[in-house]
Amino acid sequence: MTIAKITPSLVKNWPVILAGKERDRFYDPEIRGLSAEVRQGGGVSFRFRYFDERHREQTIGLGRYGDVTVAQVRERAKALRAAVALGQDPAAERRQRRAVPTLASLLEGTVLPQLADQRGAGNHRAYAARIIQAFGKLRLDELKPADITGWRVGMVKAGLANATVNRHTAFLRMAYNKAIEQGLYSGTNPAKSPGALPEGNREQYLTVIQVKALVRALDLEPNRDAACAILLLLLTGARRNEVTQARWEDVDFDLYLLTVQRSKSGRRHHIPLSPPAVQLLRRQHLRTGHGEHVFPGRAPGKPITSLRGSWDRARRAAGLPDDFVLHSLRHTYASCLVNRGRSLAEIAAVLGHSQLSTTRRYAHHAPARLVSTATLAAETWGLLPTMEQCYDTN
Structure with missing residues (x-):
């Protein structure tokens, strides 16, 4: 294991990789866990390595030189080192964030199949289609209450009745609740309390x-x-x-x-x-x-x-x-x-x-x-x- 402080000078003047070696890696002596690696053919990438509370090795990529600077890498590594010292598991948190499904995958892969045998399945598909059109590519932790407010305003402007807008909102709220109950998402429900739009009296009568x-x-x-x-x-x-x-x-x-x-x-x-x-x-x-x-x-x-x-x-x-x-x-x-x-x-x-x-x-x-x-x-x-x-x- 080669130890050398990772600096801009080291990265720019990387020692020649010996013949037969695929790569060289240097470990920083000041920030434990920080390393820089160069492969045959050039290009330097940075990593941060640590052991979690169960003594399993975890590695987090910090980017490639050119996309990030050495100063940025060192600051990021210091922050990760401090988080580990406080008992956090940055790699697990990153995996958890990456595992959060999109609205489209949640609705199409989980919610609609579970509701397929219930009455109102046609309405559910219609609600899901409009939600996917607006937010389908977003992950569950990316949708904000302000986004939902704007979406509701847009539906009203498009001519949908307040009652219909309320049904869409209730369906979105239910979808988030299912994701939370099934462990697919651990954040807050952005559709929890947007407030119901006033609904007109639809109980009309004929003479x-x-x-x-x-x-x-x-x-x-x-x-x-x-x-x-x-x-x-x-x-x-x-x-x-x-x-x-x-x-x-x-x-x-x-x-x-x-x-x-x-x-x-x-x-x-x-x-x-x-x-x-x-x-x-x-x-x-x-x-x-x-x-x-x-x-x-x-x-x-x-x-x-x-x-x-x-x-x-x-x-x-x-x-x-x-x-x-x-x-x-x-x-x-x-x-x-x-x-x-x-x-x-x-x-x-x-x-x-x-x-x-x-x-x-x-x-x-x-x-x-x-x-x-x-x-x-x-x-x-x-x-x-x-x-x-x-x-x-x-």
Whole structure:
């Protein structure tokens, strides 16, 4: 081992490497662990070597001469020597920093696969795509709260609703929490408390006149499967996926029940059907009952995937507000039942609200009163006793 103080003069006037030797290395006598190395063909690189608390040798590269100066190398080596003396492990800390995943690798490799079987997986992918577009190349410890603030402002300026922006932020916060829980990241969560943007009241309701206008518009909609799926949403107050993914094996015409094997809460839910809803389903069964799904999609063996086009056409034809969304049919249905004096417990059972779990057994048995409750909306809108607007099977 050759010992010599590492100086600019030594580096510039490196002794000739003897024939047969691949490299020469000099160790600095003043800064223990600092060395300089030259290889055949030229070029000097610097290293710092130390032993960690478990007496394992660790080496940290300090760069090549020309990229760094000798003075910079010596100052860096002194700082590392002091850190080691204080019980730190600079090499382990460097490895830990390098192991921190990027936002893209965390979302694509960890978060999305773990959420793939959960409801809302499509929304999760959409949130992840927007996050990756903005921050995908950053490592988790590089994203700052100020970056998230600017990102949220940009989404609002791009026309996204405050509620949508809040969902993106919540998804990002959840992703960081998963990284921390699984030991992929040990820092703070930059999305921990950015504050929720104020959300407008999306619980819009249709009047009786508007409901009848919507039914007439759906009667003229060329996509009959989509039109009847929307009508069933109106008549049951069900969630969109509960209708679009319904299977004939889950429809009980005798008990007036549509069973949702896995609702939003993750539990089985039984939707009581009013006579118009049953009639609509009977007509649909006559037309498409040979398949597995109540509302078949374009792909063989798959359910309908989107109601957007039919909904937009019917909404415009009915003269409904541009911001009236499909999910608000559920609010319209619930508000009608409330206005007719039904109890919140009964309505919760009809709609499948899990927080009133004591009422769930009534929905399972579909007692006459719940069927009557489910019928009130159609009765109010003058859609009893028939539902000819759905379509003619002839």
